[in-house]
Amino acid sequence: MTRNVIFEPYGITIAVEDGENLLRAALDAGVHVNASCGGQGVCGKCRVILEFGELETDPGENIGESDWNAGYRNACRSRVYSDVVVRIPPESLLDRRSILRRHPGIALRPSPIDFKAIKAAGLYSPAFEKRLVELTPPTLMNNLCDMSRLEAGLARRHGLDAVTLDFYLTRALSRALRENNFEVTATLDFSRRRYHFPHVLNVEGGDTTQRHLAFAVDIGTTTVWVQLIDIAAGEVLGHAADYNGQLTYGDDVITRIMYSQKEQGLKRLQEAVVATINRLMHQLLHKHAIPADEISHITMAANTTMTHLFYGIDPGSIRLSPYVPTVCNVPLVRARDLGLDVPPHVFINCVTSVSSYVGGDIVAGVLASGIYKDPRLTLYIDLGTNGEIVIGNEQWLACAACSAGPAFEGGGIKHGMRATVGAIEEVSVNPENYEPMIITIGMTKPKGLCGSGMINLMAALMESSLLEPNGRFRTDLNTPRLRMGEFGREYVVAYAEDNQIGQDITFSEADVDNLIRAKAAMFAGYVTLLESVGIEFGDIDQVILAGGFGNFINIENAVTIGILPDLPRERFQFVGNGSLQGATLMALARELLDQERRVAGMMTNFDLSEVPSYMSHYVAALFLPHTKAEFFPTVTERLRMQKP
Amino acid sequence: MTRNVIFEPYGITIAVEDGENLLRAALDAGVHVNASCGGQGVCGKCRVILEFGELETDPGENIGESDWNAGYRNACRSRVYSDVVVRIPPESLLDRRSILRRHPGIALRPSPIDFKAIKAAGLYSPAFEKRLVELTPPTLMNNLCDMSRLEAGLARRHGLDAVTLDFYLTRALSRALRENNFEVTATLDFSRRRYHFPHVLNVEGGDTTQRHLAFAVDIGTTTVWVQLIDIAAGEVLGHAADYNGQLTYGDDVITRIMYSQKEQGLKRLQEAVVATINRLMHQLLHKHAIPADEISHITMAANTTMTHLFYGIDPGSIRLSPYVPTVCNVPLVRARDLGLDVPPHVFINCVTSVSSYVGGDIVAGVLASGIYKDPRLTLYIDLGTNGEIVIGNEQWLACAACSAGPAFEGGGIKHGMRATVGAIEEVSVNPENYEPMIITIGMTKPKGLCGSGMINLMAALMESSLLEPNGRFRTDLNTPRLRMGEFGREYVVAYAEDNQIGQDITFSEADVDNLIRAKAAMFAGYVTLLESVGIEFGDIDQVILAGGFGNFINIENAVTIGILPDLPRERFQFVGNGSLQGATLMALARELLDQERRVAGMMTNFDLSEVPSYMSHYVAALFLPHTKAEFFPTVTERLRMQKP
Ligand code: FES
Numbered sequence A, B: 001m002t003r004n005v006i007f008e009p010y011g012i013t014i015a016v017e018d019g020e021n022l023l024r025a026a027l028d029a030g031v032h033v034n035a036s037c038g039g040q041g042v043c044g045k046c047r048v049i050l051e052f053g054e055l056e057t058d059p060g061e062n063i064g065e066s067d068w069n070a071g072y073r074n075a076c077r078s079r080v081y082s083d084v085v086v087r088i089p090p091e092s093l094l095d096r097r098s099i100l101r102r103h104p105g106i107a108l109r110p111s112p113i114d115f116k117a118i119k120a121a122g123l124y125s126p127a128f129e130k131r132l133v134e135l136t137p138p139t140l141m142n143n144l145c146d147m148s149r150l151e152a153g154l155a156r157r158h159g160l161d162a163v164t165l166d167f168y169l170t171r172a173l174s175r176a177l178r179e180n181n182f183e184v185t186a187t188l189d190f191s192r193r194r195y196h197f198p199h200v201l202n203v204e205g206g207d208t209t210q211r212h213l214a215f216a217v218d219i220g221t222t223t224v225w226v227q228l229i230d231i232a233a234g235e236v237l238g239h240a241a242d243y244n245g246q247l248t249y250g251d252d253v254i255t256r257i258m259y260s261q262k263e264q265g266l267k268r269l270q271e272a273v274v275a276t277i278n279r280l281m282h283q284l285l286h287k288h289a290i291p292a293d294e295i296s297h298i299t300m301a302a303n304t305t306m307t308h309l310f311y312g313i314d315p316g317s318i319r320l321s322p323y324v325p326t327v328c329n330v331p332l333v334r335a336r337d338l339g340l341d342v343p344p345h346v347f348i349n350c351v352t353s354v355s356s357y358v359g360g361d362i363v364a365g366v367l368a369s370g371i372y373k374d375p376r377l378t379l380y381i382d383l384g385t386n387g388e389i390v391i392g393n394e395q396w397l398a399c400a401a402c403s404a405g406p407a408f409e410g411g412g413i414k415h416g417m418r419a420t421v422g423a424i425e426e427v428s429v430n431p432e433n434y435e436p437m438i439i440t441i442g443m444t445k446p447k448g449l450c451g452s453g454m455i456n457l458m459a460a461l462m463e464s465s466l467l468e469p470n471g472r473f474r475t476d477l478n479t480p481r482l483r484m485g486e487f488g489r490e491y492v493v494a495y496a497e498d499n500q501i502g503q504d505i506t507f508s509e510a511d512v513d514n515l516i517r518a519k520a521a522m523f524a525g526y527v528t529l530l531e532s533v534g535i536e537f538g539d540i541d542q543v544i545l546a547g548g549f550g551n552f553i554n555i556e557n558a559v560t561i562g563i564l565p566d567l568p569r570e571r572f573q574f575v576g577n578g579s580l581q582g583a584t585l586m587a588l589a590r591e592l593l594d595q596e597r598r599v600a601g602m603m604t605n606f607d608l609s610e611v612p613s614y615m616s617h618y619v620a621a622l623f624l625p626h627t628k629a630e631f632f633p634t635v636t637e638r639l640r641m642q643k644p
């Protein structure tokens, strides 16, 4: 249910979901409210006056009784459960001009997989199916062995004239038949990934056709996601995520590869990620009270290095010129052989990688987003330490990886941190007094800046004219928020007294430089790749953003600082965790399982370090938003208009 | 090199191999020499006089100096290294008539697989091949992953446009390539048993095409044989055999099946036979200094129950009406998954069974002997507790199992024993004085009678008129060798003082009855099966004898007592251990690997217990050689002639 919130005196209305936090509503509406404690309700600055309707507000200690009776509330402690009118009190009132400068973020949310649409498109046809087989019990005159009887039953009842049978079902077959009056359910793999004929993986006694599940796994360098999928019902039952257990051995793929070259290193890394996956699978099975026997298969996607490490395959050559992986299309193997705690009939179906730095995670995203069969020209972007880019349509696909470095994930930024509780994620800066309005994850006192928070902060600093296009802070402003620090000039995002870390949280010119280099690497990637295939930005029909980071990014701000191209905003779309979604869809749609290797093969890989023009494109992008203003027409226009 | 031995005064000449034992030569020539200590040289009875040539004789203590100088020797202690003339001394001299009664055994020996013939027939084309692949090292411009590079190399150098690749080779690939200048050897499975395309099992660095081996395994209920095969050279390097470790849990298939139904029973039986195979494989690898990595695959044949137990598949239904096995054609599985101590690329290729009691061992024998592609009508007989019979030709094959019981293996016979050192294997009985001439395995003092010894003894007793056609001993003869015992009348084969067991070794009418029931079960099987397919004995072009027991059987004697049909002796042939030979040939000839399931499918199984006439054929065979004399024309004629 949606509720309307009207912010007075601006007369700005925003529709929000029932229960939305009022501070967040203000931010989304582009209404600045002072807020420096991240939304924990301790700084007391985010005062608003309730003029109409009901808010559910935690009183806290900041509003005295008379103020409360006069309608004063802390926005960060208030939730909207009716239409309301809220007034920004005079002490916070700014002129309307400054409000207009702020462009509301596009309220895109990661779209969960839309099963109705998948079914409607005829795509819902899992490669793994369960078939009930009612057999005639053997007699002296009809004494085929159990296995041939099963084959005959599959032929007669299901028209499956030729199947292959997995070894392990032979161990369960006799009992399953005899304890269930010769009625069993067979699990078949209809994909063409390995077996020429449909392959019977498992048999269970009685009719278990409605008990059919699978796991989809996304192994990120940092985070591992596991999704439990009900194949019989065609829905995701739940997911679980945790840090990749390999983090103990290094933060990024390069340090992991180096560790893998040590004695026992590869083994330890393999076991670490398998332990993480086992824990997550157990959690899900336990939570949904599902026996492991009902899992028929696992689909998996990961970047090339994570794929090698998961399978225990030496990734050493990935890091050494000419940067070739050992294997892009990993053959089928029993999950149990890798140490996964599932029955022996469960095989791993892994998404094919393209190259050392464009992995199965990207191919999975391409599959999930359907680019490979879409006539529209699409730019697919996965932001991260290795930002991957894909461009193309149903006819052709080109891809590349950019070494953006760790800045987007908080690396190399003094107060950077992962996107966990206490990370500043939303920021706006009051263009009159340069005070920030911040919201943290979990609305606790801030601890630092996560990737999306840094992007939002940098955009806010540009829009409030604090930050110049060359990445330097203004020196002509008289505000305590801007000062000289250890690493050049810096903006104080949260003073020590408003945060959890006992020192000011700042954002310095050195941090700005780091972020500019990261975004320049990405943008130079787009330009180089487009140039390589003879396309211009204007030709792009849609831009799809993926990656755990991509989910939370404010597109407007990302365009403002020049990470994303300045295209009409309606062309942007989030696919969420494209890797996990691709793995999940592969479990649900045979088409994807059958096509994935072909799609990976379609993707022509460009090694940007080998393209001579890449470096000049990179240097040209070391500017906010870019040295070539024509690349960023709307941003340039907006920034020009608000110049004081 | 052969030597001629002339036995005087009979003037009988026999050609023997250089080094042949003189007692054995006499036996083969049908010349009776008293010999009651089994050939150990202690009884001193086997005296002969050397008249010409040289014998290599261990002097022993039985021949005094003057006798030695006169040419006296113990036959059992003498070996033939030149042409010799030997005289049977007057004290042993019998009239010529009695000599003629004895029919020399057919000196058939198990034929080892004749690789020259196989190669000449174009059959030597192993399904598993090693191919050298010299790859171009990757560069920045040519940066295919290692696996795709290997695939491309196989396509370019060997015309293999589509292959599948085994998971485990991915773990070895990077190092194998980089440590060998991108020259590797790939092991491929070209069989069509499971994979549609040639399947690449393994890669090794450098050129290892000349280092390619396989194991062939025959799992008998009693004995396990392992053969080490050099695929590259096309020859058997050696074999090893041992008792099946499952013997602890029961002697025959029925007791094993019963044990398998107990808690942990199946697991224990599976591990027991795997331990036996592992031990034998290690022995062979160690003896021939071969690393396990050079084994590319294992072929295996066994009876249906042994097959189930080896794979850990429940055999329970085999023993219960309607006697169906769980599986006849076991899917491919990694040997390591069963506990075999070999690298993960090694799969087990098991010969398909026909039914619960006609197993892969028999199909292997049919494959090895080539019946399935021979226009001649062949009767294939595997003698044992479960005697299996196959009849047919390239057009059709029919088969059946007879429950002969354990008599042929010494079971239920008072002094029966397995064919090990001390078992009496050769026997003749002097028709004048009823004294036996015996040779034991290892020529030590006797311990008991093995299966072939019993057959030879029974035939000797028939030929010396001691045993009547109804299985009763004569009561009108005055000889201490024949007496009343605990189980009816009995013949003393070796007195206590001549043997190792401290009591007389006897053969009683109860023992005779057991042996008659066993041979009747077999013979009734032939008659019933022939009747079922409308064939008569005379139509049979060849008889092939298989089984460990079959190797050592004296065909003439087996015909005499009625185990084998009375056909012209040149139609008989030994195939030796047909099961092991079939498994070995499967490793060497792709044709067999590709055809084996089809051949098993060709074999129509007759359940004799369901054929009404079987019982009357059985009763008719409870006679020596048979109630219907017309079935045994030569035997009947011979026995009639020698009637005193
Ligand atoms: S009290 Fe609301 S943001 Fe600090």
Ligand code: FES
Pocket: B034, B035, B036, B037, B038, B039, B040, B041, B042, B043, B044, B045, B046, B074, B075, B076, B077
């Ligand atoms: S001494 Fe030769 S058989 Fe006894």
